[in-house]
Amino acid sequence: MSEGDESAALTELAKRRGFFFGSSEAYGGVGGFYTYGPQGAALKSNVEEAWRERFAVQEGNLEIEAPTIMPEPVFEASGHLDGFDDMLVECAECGESHRADHLIEDNSELEDAETLSPEAAAEKIADLGLVCPTCGADLAGQSVEDFNLMFETNIGPGSSTPGYLRPETAQGIFVEFPRIKEYARNSLPFGVTQVGRAYRNEISPRKSIVRTREFTQAELEHFIDPERDEADLSAVEDVEVLLYPATEQEADDGDYVETTIGEAVDDGIIGNAWLGYFLGIAQEWYETVGVDMDRFRFRQHLAGERAHYSSDCWDAESEVDGDWIEIAGFSYRSDYDLSKHGEYGDDDFTVFQQYDEPKTVERAVVDPDMATLGPEFGAQAADVAEALETLAERDPDAFDADEVTLDVDGEEITVDTDVANFAVETQTEAGEHITPHVVEPSFGIDRTVYTLLAHAYETDEVDGEARSYLSLSPSVAPTNVGVFPLVSNVDGLVDLADDVAEELRAAGFAVVYDDSGSIGRRYRRQDEVGTPFCITIDRDGLEGDGADTVTIRERDSGKQVRLPVDDLVGTLVGLRAGTASFDDVLDDNEVVEA
Template identity: 75%
Template sequence: MSMETEGERLAELAKRRGYFFGASGAYGGAAGFYTFGPQGASLKSNVEDAWRDRFTVQEGNFEIEAPTIMPEPVFEASGHLDGFDDMLVECPECGESHRADHLIEDATAIEEAETLPIPEVEALIADHELQCPTCGAHLAGESVDDFNLMFETNIGPGSSTPGYLRPETAQGIFVEFPRIKEYARNSLPFGATQIGRAYRNEISPRKSIVRTREFTQAELEQFVDPERDEPALESVADVAVTLYPAAEQEADDGDYVETTVGAAVEEGIIGDAWIGYFLGIAQEWYERIGVDMDRFRFRQHLAGERAHYAADCWDAESEVDGDWIEIAGFAYRGDYDLSKHSEYSDDEFTIFRQFDEPKTVETAVVEPDMSVLGPEFGGAAGDVKSALEALAERDPDAFEGKTVTVEVDGETHEVDVDVANFRVETQTVSGEHITPHVIEPSFGVDRTVYTLLAHAYEEDDVGDETRTYLSLSPDVAPTDVGVFPLVSNVERLVERAEGLVDDLRESGFSVVYDDSGSIGRRYRRQDEVGTPFCVTVDRDGLEGDGPDTVTIRERDTARQVRVPVDDLVAELRAVERGGQPFDDLVDRYDLVESGTDA
């Protein structure tokens, strides 16, 4: 390995081979924005498809696509206007803004500085004599302020409606809950997913595509009845996981807990079965798409770290370049979101829960005499009526006296109980309206791509040279197969190779054709972008007495086997999509020992 860091190697390869690079370079670029090149866009799309298959299709969930711009009241209800902040410190010399918690984490052993109160952060900056990373000026004594991360915009011209680019895809699902529940036949549990762009005006974007201002999320909102619904925990009970609970993080000798999902839920390490269920699914999914499980863990949020809506939250984290990065979050959001949107909007965010048997209940009812309220309270009469109805539902005992008092817009109004027409009725009801609880697995697609590339990066020696390759899972690799004629000046080889490209594409494979340079150089190019298999057409395969053959080369081991052309599609489908080991091909066909890999 070279002396470059893992991140530096990855950034160089990503730019050179078309995975990702800084956007708008022709105009000097803009920090926090990246373009995915041909390889990166394909890898990212494959990750999204793999996530969709597991978390939408296999779970039987609905997928929606909501707008990325939403009106201001949505984010007032969700709490983002007041609570979606990071800590900002501005350099007094160069004016550059920095995330104060990141400066502390970079310079000290403190890992989660964002959980600290601002006065303590200011004190740590002074105590450690932290300096501006841009110009070196001292930051002691500079104020640390909350900075809201949302991008603001206007909807429409003139005196337009204020809006924001969504900082997460979740609100699009919550806002549309009244419609989505109809597609679920008003029956819990059900889930809604969304894969799309989100925007956060990060103070100091860093680590390439790990922390950007525009990124892709894949989120599932699972709506459940907390008193009745339980997940199929037995299906993931035996899944082994590496956990880093809050208690272990806070202990002097804290360590990871190696256990299973079932045991962790039973012992209370994971406090909610739904969270445990999704951790188990995610563990298996990450392993399937190629995350190195020796560099992967689930870390529980500390109390001061949790979002305002989360009763509990765990992060899936991957290790890259010596740092742990969050690649997914699993939060128990309770009924916070639906209750807030019910409070702020004019729609219904509940589900009707049917009783096992009808129940007889007493219901407080008021039918105010508006002929009295109107003249007495004027324009406030309607609000007084509503306040009386709400009070009867909330506190029937308030109507026991001769008068009852309600408050409207800060003003107290007294109404005769006789005018309120209060009474208690006996009714038979078949059910009740409840506000579902929400469990949210939220995946960062860009960070997952970064993790896969970092964990797939390998170097070895083939022949007398060092080879770089990406050991990407066939499930997500940008290209399935590379097809080459051994030499490009023999018409028969070229025609056969071009025909195989057509056949493979018609069978659903992503194929690249390459006839430029030596066969060894072509292999190296495909190795470096992670193509799992290469097919080579040579004279030996077309000039024998038997059926035409070609070679299939496996990326990771550089082994080659010779297979009949007529069997090529079926064999590639078996090893690439059916999970058949390449060793099976080696056992059944001739292993090619030629020097064509050089």
């Protein structure tokens, strides 16, 4: 089956079996929005919970849930109003808008067209002779413009407050940092997680749930003191990873680097140990939830791709339908975010770090004579006093002269030095206020779901009949167990099936009960939605004087064993958690020939 056929088959399966489908189709649909059906919603929820367990619970991190709409000043501070753009080119014939960098990448060898300027992108479109994908008209000569991706709204009626739907969940964490740090007892390092919706007005949504206008992110903002806090790599130093560093991407004969996290950090391939730590636990987590690790890599951002505040950034990428798609990003954001919100906001975005021992230091201080400044500068007097304090901190030697020159709101002002009452004092300090740096792992939940489905989609032949199935990990599969009474007219058989289903649900398993059609058809229905195990209650299990038994069938191999009902819950718990394999179950129980 070709790559295009595989994609079409997966899309058809997703719609038919209730994983995901285009939203509002009764009204013609709208691009970039998808509804998760019963199977998809369960799979997505399981992925989110698996992420929480690993990145929040096991790491001892906090979790918050912030609003999805935030006021305009938040995004002025974050830089999203000025710099959150994609390149748009509009067809002069049909009026359709397209993302310029995607057109270039789809029709050339260039993999990082997003690093081009709009002018360079327009030249590339002309050089390649690109045409409109919708109507075929020539796009040469059309300008390429920056298009801001945020959805704008109004908060309240009348002269309302402008606001935006958040384009990432991270800003909710940064804005609430002054309060969250108290919950963390002002003790660095600490992490804050959030799983929730984000919104981007994509120019050209594509590839179903891979690029949408509404999506779910799972983000961790890890706050550290860069001078004191060192990452402990002992838990991940031996984790093997496939890396695609920027140097290899830029080399003519560049190739992947197969190494371990510890070696990559020691060799400087991963330049920051905290990034190395999170790449290591992400590698293990993706394998646990079922990503095919033969189709997975970490790619380092090229210099032109990195945000201006990021000193290093790596993407987790999965291969799907012949393309590499970003499913997570790992960035060292320095102190950019908290510094900007500290500049724009009215709260304290620092943390007080106590010294091991108090320090005696000399501080330049001023005590401006307001009785002189007030009459001379009027309403500006307070700003002048603040400027004197800033100058004393920055350049104490300036007060050696008879006058000092200040910049107050762009105006140059001269003040007599004796009015400042400048002095150098000896002070004892117990600690200092620092602005923490941020290490950010950011996961795309929808793209992870798509990757899991694409990597799990398999076809084979069973009993001379073609079968398609989803080889999903038991840890995230929408349904854990199918329970089937072989026939519905045998005394005790249906009652036992009901009891088994009830007991499994009470133990926390998602169970589907199916008594319709042949047993083979029932197996195929569950195989197709990825149910890892099916329990069949038959006559043989009720015969004799011993304990009741059932058969348990494993999805991928189709193999079955018979085991006592009393052992069923414990066996399935081990299989779902990964502490036992089905081969172990085969070894310990009676194998049943289907």
